[in-house]
Amino acid sequence: MIEFRDVRPADVDAMVEVQNAIHRAGLRAAPVDAAFVTQRYLDGEHTIACTVAERDGAVIGFQSLKRAWADNPYGVEEGWGIIGTHIHPEVGRSGIGRSLFARSLAAAQAAGIRHIDATIGVDNAPALAYYAAMGFRPYREGDQAVPHRFDLEGVEPRRPRAPRLR
Numbered sequence: 760m761i762e763f764r765d766v767r768p769a770d771v772d773a774m775v776e777v778q779n780a781i782h783r784a785g786l787r788a789a790p791v792d793a794a795f796v797t798q799r800y801l802d803g804e805h806t807i808a809c810t811v812a813e814r815d816g817a818v819i820g821f822q823s824l825k826r827a828w829a830d831n832p833y834g835v836e837e838g839w840g841i842i843g844t845h846i847h848p849e850v851g852r853s854g855i856g857r858s859l860f861a862r863s864l865a866a867a868q869a870a871g872i873r874h875i876d877a878t879i880g881v882d883n884a885p886a887l888a889y890y891a892a893m894g895f896r897p898y899r900e901g902d903q904a905v906p907h908r909f910d911l912e913g914v915e916p917r918r919p920r921a922p923r924l925r
Contacts, residue, residue, distance in 0.1 A: 761855060763862060766809040766821065772795050773818035774811070777847050784848040786883050799823070807840065808866035812855045822848035822859035824866055824875070833878050833906070840867050840875035842909075844889065851885060860893050867911060875909040 766774075774796045781787040800809050805825040812820040823843045827835040835841050842863060846855050867875055877895050879886045881903055895907035 760814070761819070761858075762813045762856060763810055764813065766800060766811050768797075768801060770811055770818050770821075771801065774800065774805045774821055774845070777818060777845050778821060780847050780849070781845060786848070786880075786885065786923070788880065807870045807872070808863055809861045810859055812846075812859060814850075819850045819925050820844075820855050820859065822856070822863050824863045824872075826870065826872065833876060835876040835878075835906070836874075838872075839908075840870075842873040842877050844877075844886070856889050857893070864911070864914070868914075873911055875911070877909070878904045879907060880904050 771793050775791055775793055778787060778791045778796070782790045783800050800803060800821070800823050802805075803825065805828050807824045807826055809823045810821060811818045819908045822845070825841045827833070827837050827839045827841050829837050831837075831841065833841060843862075844856055863875075863880050875895075877886075879890060881901075887905070890909075893909065895909045898908040899906050905917065
């Protein structure tokens, strides 16, 4: 059974492993460490939500949603949402991302976010397919990554569905 909950400081090492598994699969440019994960996902005044997916007590994925700030490294317009999805490659394509997005979408709506950016590496086919399935569309040029957007205006909240078990 997969459970979803807010991130906790004790999740840092498991989140590092998820991102490094993505790196080992060739879908992330560089490995990360605990300091990176703590700064990026647990600390920060811009965080709206960070949800983890857990199976049998182990974190197998997470999704972060932040409010874009002035001069952010992604070039996202201030006030938009910035989303990042990280699913362990061994459990990809099982509905976890869709369930995480339903939670992030509800958090974005509650926070008054009107647009969400997902900047996706041009070589990350699984992420490009995932965000397209969630309704994100490219909206501007990028070098090694393609910025995609999701517009919340007129969107009804999605109910989380139970992920498929493997």
